[in-house]
Amino acid sequence: MTVSGCCSNVLVCGGAGYIGSHMVRALVEHGYVPIIFDNLSTGHAESVGDVDLVRGDLLDRQALRRLFAEHSFDAVMHFSAKSLVGESMTDPGIYFVNNVVGTINLLEAMREAGVSRLVFSSSAAVFGNPLTARIAEDHPRQPVNPYGRSKLMIEQALRDYANAYGMRSVSLRYFNAAGADEAGDIGESHKPETHLIPNVLRAALGTGPELKIFGDDYDTPDGTCVRDYIHVADLCDAHLRALSYMQLKPGAHAFNLGNGNGFSVKQVVEAAWRVTGRDVPHSMAPRRPGDPAWLVADSTLAERELGWKPSFTDIDAIIDSAWRWHQKPRY
Ligand code: UFG
Numbered sequence: 514m515t516v517s518g519c520c521s522n523v524l525v526c527g528g529a530g531y532i533g534s535h536m537v538r539a540l541v542e543h544g545y546v547p548i549i550f551d552n553l554s555t556g557h558a559e560s561v562g563d564v565d566l567v568r569g570d571l572l573d574r575q576a577l578r579r580l581f582a583e584h585s586f587d588a589v590m591h592f593s594a595k596s597l598v599g600e601s602m603t604d605p606g607i608y609f610v611n612n613v614v615g616t617i618n619l620l621e622a623m624r625e626a627g628v629s630r631l632v633f634s635s636s637a638a639v640f641g642n643p644l645t646a647r648i649a650e651d652h653p654r655q656p657v658n659p660y661g662r663s664k665l666m667i668e669q670a671l672r673d674y675a676n677a678y679g680m681r682s683v684s685l686r687y688f689n690a691a692g693a694d695e696a697g698d699i700g701e702s703h704k705p706e707t708h709l710i711p712n713v714l715r716a717a718l719g720t721g722p723e724l725k726i727f728g729d730d731y732d733t734p735d736g737t738c739v740r741d742y743i744h745v746a747d748l749c750d751a752h753l754r755a756l757s758y759m760q761l762k763p764g765a766h767a768f769n770l771g772n773g774n775g776f777s778v779k780q781v782v783e784a785a786w787r788v789t790g791r792d793v794p795h796s797m798a799p800r801r802p803g804d805p806a807w808l809v810a811d812s813t814l815a816e817r818e819l820g821w822k823p824s825f826t827d828i829d830a831i832i833d834s835a836w837r838w839h840q841k842p843r844y
Pocket of ligand 1: 637638708724725739778801808
């Protein structure tokens, strides 16, 4: 896509992480100048190439003040967060400290520096258990885990910051991010890995343990959880569009980003078998606390308002993209 050259200097918090590093690459490709702020707790310095990386933590207000004093930013993208649903159930404190306190610190630093545009990484987890087959923006927001609650609190704060201080923001509610850069040299790598597609592919490759399928007694067609997998390149495209959108639209906006198609855990395993030609060793395990049975997006609003349309709509193509990355040697 082509974007207007509205915001050339973009601070990317969490730019060394999975989605953030893909975003940094897309920003460079589109003529922006990204600067990364990342504590490298889960991110990889190797994945950002020669883009400026400031190592620091959103909980360190002095570091944030220095960052904003030393650079001039036109907009901020905020990917830094704890993002594991299961972990948030057992250790909610780190979710509220990192995701809520850390983000408020960022908003305050932005305000002090007069930076008034933010693209915020929100999540499908703000909705909780869906009442409709596809989740649109007006669906009730009743998160069922602390991770989702931490994201919802920030969405609410952004509305207050818009009303009181004129801060412009777009919250992008990702459904299940997946896939890797076309060049195959950056992709999804967490330690420990908890996400489905990487775990399926590592089981297929033999570089990880057999896959545990968390629950086959959900109220879904095959009993396993259904998710909407959205390619990381499509997420990046939406962020670029959000930058332009904020040029025109004041206020705090939120959009759902998904493909609108749900795939069960078992269907993902079958797709991985088709793509890789390998068996995926797996066994059944108890449900993972905090997992909704079914999360599928209605992204009509993002299509209408941002002009966004996912280019990866086929689960096999998404898995194939991740597979090419997983077969490469890892940092
Ligand atoms: N799953 C397994 N075995 C695994 C890993 C996952 O069965 O080894 C299952 C999970 O129980 C879930 C599904 O696969 O039903 C997807 O799990 P992921 O961990 O890949 O993703 P989540 O749906 O838990 O969470 C992801 C992001 C969140 C976001 C959410 C929104 O990590 O940030 O998608 O749908 F909120």
